[in-house]
Amino acid sequence: MRHVENFTDVNEKIVARIGEDDFGDSEEDVAEYFTSHVIEDMRGLNLKRAEVYPRVSEHVPEIVDLVETLVERGYAYESNGSVYFDVTAFEDYGKLSNQRLDEIESQGVEDERSEKRHPADFALWKAGAVDPDDIAEHRHADLPAIDDACGQTWESPWGEGRPGWHVECSAMSMTHLDETIDIHVGGRDLVFPHHENEIAQSEAATGQQFARYWLHVGLLQTAGDKMSSSLGNFLTVSDALEEYGVDVVRTFYCSTGYRSEQTFGEDEMREAEERWDRLERAYEAAVDACDSTDAYAKVEDDEFREALAETRESFRAAMNDDFNVREAMAALLELATASNRHVDDNDAYDYWALRETVEAFEELGGDVFGLSFGREAGEEGTVTLAEDLVDLVLEIREAEREAGNYERADDLRDDLAALGVEVHDGDDGPTFRFE
Numbered sequence: 001m002r003h004v005e006n007f008t009d010v011n012e013k014i015v016a017r018i019g020e021d022d023f024g025d026s027e028e029d030v031a032e033y034f035t036s037h038v039i040e041d042m043r044g045l046n047l048k049r050a051e052v053y054p055r056v057s058e059h060v061p062e063i064v065d066l067v068e069t070l071v072e073r074g075y076a077y078e079s080n081g082s083v084y085f086d087v088t089a090f091e092d093y094g095k096l097s098n099q100r101l102d103e104i105e106s107q108g109v110e111d112e113r114s115e116k117r118h119p120a121d122f123a124l125w126k127a128g129a130v131d132p133d134d135i136a137e138h139r140h141a142d143l144p145a146i147d148d149a150c151g152q153t154w155e156s157p158w159g160e161g162r163p164g165w166h167v168e169c170s171a172m173s174m175t176h177l178d179e180t181i182d183i184h185v186g187g188r189d190l191v192f193p194h195h196e197n198e199i200a201q202s203e204a205a206t207g208q209q210f211a212r213y214w215l216h217v218g219l220l221q222t223a224g225d226k227m228s229s230s231l232g233n234f235l236t237v238s239d240a241l242e243e244y245g246v247d248v249v250r251t252f253y254c255s256t257g258y259r260s261e262q263t264f265g266e267d268e269m270r271e272a273e274e275r276w277d278r279l280e281r282a283y284e285a286a287v288d289a290c291d292s293t294d295a296y297a298k299v300e301d302d303e304f305r306e307a308l309a310e311t312r313e314s315f316r317a318a319m320n321d322d323f324n325v326r327e328a329m330a331a332l333l334e335l336a337t338a339s340n341r342h343v344d345d346n347d348a349y350d351y352w353a354l355r356e357t358v359e360a361f362e363e364l365g366g367d368v369f370g371l372s373f374g375r376e377a378g379e380e381g382t383v384t385l386a387e388d389l390v391d392l393v394l395e396i397r398e399a400e401r402e403a404g405n406y407e408r409a410d411d412l413r414d415d416l417a418a419l420g421v422e423v424h425d426g427d428d429g430p431t432f433r434f435e
């Protein structure tokens with residue numbers, strides 16, 4: 001599998017935040033601030049890293065190419081230095097969100113109306129820089145107003161300008177994956193217009209299906225309200241991780257299917273805490289029982305073995321059913337119950353079944369659910385990567401030494417020390433530890 005996560009770093013809403021808090025004084029800086037925080041949060045959540053994290057600002061030539069193709073094929077038109085997608089030219093427009101064209105009133109900002117042929121046409125390329133009037137509503141009242149046009153711009157066949165929001169995803173997707181991708185993921189709020197527009201511009205340009213499956217994620221709510229900064233009812237990922245720990249947060253996410261809206265609240269988190277506690281304790285009890293001498297007796301607990309087989313089967317069936325993590329989690333909890341019962345009720349253990357149980361927790365709960373059975377919480381993402389990177393630097397240092405570049409080798413050692421990595425040169429080569 002090749003996994004790509006793209007970042008929007010060119011956008012009116014980013015420009016609107018210039019100068020706010022410590023976000024930065026340019027569109028690039030504000031975008032970088034949020035991008036790096038998102039990546040950090042994803043690592044904190046123990047999410048698998050993508051192979052590539054492309055950004056819009058690095059793909060403007062590909063975006064311009066795609067817009068040119070759409071103009072050539074008659075799906076887009078230039079108007080006043082901007083380029084719009086002609087929704088009436090794409091027969092399937094509305095197929096993802098199940099709407100007919102006459103049901104769609106309009107999209108885009110007010111001042112585009114006079115430039116467009118159909119109110120539902122959307123911008124592929126916007127002339128000039130960001131107009132301060134367009135971002136006024138997104139700009140915090142305490143901040144100084146932006147007087148002049150601002151944000152990044154690029155040269156194009158239609159004059160200086162910047163990409164519209166939707167087109168970037170199609171261009172980046174085709175650059176890093178293919179014309180057709182297997183799975184496209186995103187929040188439910190992006191179905192229309194964003195994903196609808198991605199389909200239209202991609203399929204109009206290539207004549208191929210854009211995405212085989214769309215996985216739309218339900219939004220997080222707090223006590224019936226959408227979690228949002230304007231309502232002040234939100235908790236950041238890093239706050240949640242600090243307060244509950246990654247395993248409880250992940251257990252919480254595994255209590256509802258991804259398509260459903262999920263409520264975040266004290267009760268829900270307490271429930272997640274209890275569940276994780278049950279799982280972790282059952283796992284540890286099984287590990288301890290395996291290590292104890294009582295495990296060498298040749299006992300066969302058929303009921304326990306049956307429960308184990310059932311867990312694997314139910315877990316697999318649930319995950320194959322559109323990632324029904326709720327059912328899969330229930331299967332793991334049942335295994336915890338069966339394993340606890342076996343350990344509590346017997347003086348001699350079924351070693352094979354206990355061993356298999358430990359493996360099931362580590363494989364299904366650990367590898368699939370990302371819970372930290374048998375390792376430190378948060379270990380997998382950040383720490384493993386950091387260790388791999390330090391190993392890589394140490395290999396380079398060895399190569400420098402072998403080539404006689406001792407000064408360079410010492411510099412690398414000092415650079416690592418400055419980052420909090422202490423290197424020790426032993427007889428078997430260098431070892432290191434994080435300070």
Ligand SMILES: [Zn+2]
Pocket residue numbers: 169194198
């Ligand atoms: Zn997108």
